[in-house]
Amino acid sequence: MPISITEIALIIILILLAPLAIAGLSLINTGLGRSRSAAHSMLASLCIFAVAAGAYLICGFAWQGYIGAPAHVIVAAGRQWNWLARAPFFFRGMDFNASALSLAACLQIFSVGLAALIPLGACLDRWKLSAACASTALLAGCTYPLFAHWVWGGGWLAQLGINAAMGHGVIDAGGSGTIQAVGGLTALALAWILGPRRGKYSLEGMPTAIPGHNAVLILFGCFLALFGWFGLNSAGAMLFTGAAPVRVVLISMNTALAAGAAILAAVVITGLRFGRPDVSISANGWVGGLVASSASCAFVSPVAALVIGGIAGALVTYSVEWFELHFGVDDPGGAISVHAVAGIWGLLAVGIFARFPASVMNVAGDLPGASAARDSAQWLAQIVAVATLIGFILPLTYGLNFALNRIWPQRVPMEGERQGLDLYELGGGAYPEFITHSEEFGQFR
């Protein structure tokens, strides 16, 4: 795909905004956790990003590939179905010359880092640092590249438009499914495997509230995440759906409007239900709006983005309660609701609200001209993507992490939870001056 120097400059700027999403999510996770695990949470965020980038360098990109790159193909019913890329490991043979391929590889380093960070939110206060790194390697080296190839690398989901006349194939411009739902479903699998924090549920199974320790970190993280999502959505739309650079204006508006509608929905719903707005659920609503906006950001009107965001905010608000109260899943950061539930909604929203311009390009091949009939079948392609996430990616990520847990137990011992992960795994806390040590009083009269 030839791109002009202006487009290259714009895409590079947008890609360099993407790490702000990682920074924002790290702050949100840390703020929603306990103070005695805050330093551990931030350090784990950095380590997870580092491991994800390394694993993606080794084999992730080789299996994800890019449009037009060599791939393994199955022929079924007379049609070719592309199921796995066949690129060299370690980015070998790639020219880092700002070609579309190298720009996509650069964006993917940050995207996979963000996807790998999502499970940390569900595993706060009880996940070993070493196990988090090992689990991240599985996600970045196996689960993520597989689904990303299918959607963004010209794989069989992207080919649904050409091979099965399902709209333009699966469209996921900014990664509602590829980044967010994959990370969110991994978070769900890990939350099941690790079990709830000690003290979270009574013997009768009733959950107790363990509020986050720093609301300012949470809300500042939300602001940072907005800028990160501008980059993710815009760069993703340009590189993976062929959106024109002028669409960055619409994409940025839609991203902000969806987040705004989502947090307002969460504030109103929690205000009506609990008598006053809940900070952590409202912040989760904001991020849920960002997540839901990603897939369709380039192809919906601002009004549709408002609706998508509002529904995402409501979904997140109720979903947090359902997972905690009815499903017995302890998710301190709300990662499952925010990333899995809102991500799946974002994918489905493409099929409901998106209207594609004549120039839209599917990664599996150009489908010239807009067609109302073709657009009307888009919903089925999006449902196939959701079915693949729930029916294949969830069992795969659960199986991989279950096996890892057998080899290397992922949960800290009871003593670690009692002390807090800062003291148990790092030997010092994030806020040492807040701790009263009896020996300090013994030294002075």
Add this chain to the structure above:
Amino acid sequence: MKLAGFLLLLAGWAIVVAAVVLLIPANARAIFVLAGVGVEIIGLTLVIRSNPLAGREKE
């Protein structure tokens, strides 16, 4: 029960993939895709219900 749930998830996905690959008529394909999604929902329900803490608040 959890294993059965995960097997149903995979079975539902297999139905979806088979419908996409093998069926040509759009209506039949859509019906079978939705049927596969239905099987997945049953599987997901089983997996969720197999969590020892799920549904305890009603007791």
